[in-house]
Amino acid sequence: MFGFSLSKLLVLAALIAAVWYGFRWIQRRQQLQQSADPDKVERDADPSSEDLIACSQCGVFVPAHGGRSCDRADCPG
Template identity: 45%
Template structure:
């Protein structure tokens, strides 16, 4: 009786583990997809606003119509 049911229990355990493992991978994949979408949106919105600094050439997000960046290393022209 015991020798007959133990393999069944092992197989059942393996099946449950496999289902749980597949679900875990699926859940992680979904989370990565959502994160990639958020990153894409973030990148799209920032790239629209970026302009090149007329002094050092670095790209930055302009504030109140300035053509120069706010970096400490970029002081010429201020």
Template identity: 35%
Template structure:
């Protein structure tokens, strides 16, 4: 038969294991959430464009090969 002292020790051990599992689960959840947020941010990030100033009209363009200058200059 188990004495009261042994039952209390058993209850404390069960509580410590249960609480340790909760802390571990919370840390793991935060880690996976942080990784998912970081992956989502990097997936939504658009590539940056280098803009070049057109020597004829002064407009900033991303691809000089497809740019057609307006005879009146850029719209202001």
């Protein structure tokens, strides 16, 4: 009897812990998405992402790395 209820308590505790940590994880994700600094969130989510700019020559959106024209071989610029 005692062993049975103890294992039930352990399962219950594990379930509560799983729900609690899942809830905390979802809350943390929502706080990150609602952050006042979307740029920071984007960089946290994908460190390799950069701001995209339209190439002034061909209009293709390319990562902004200082220059105005893109690195495409067929870019007219």
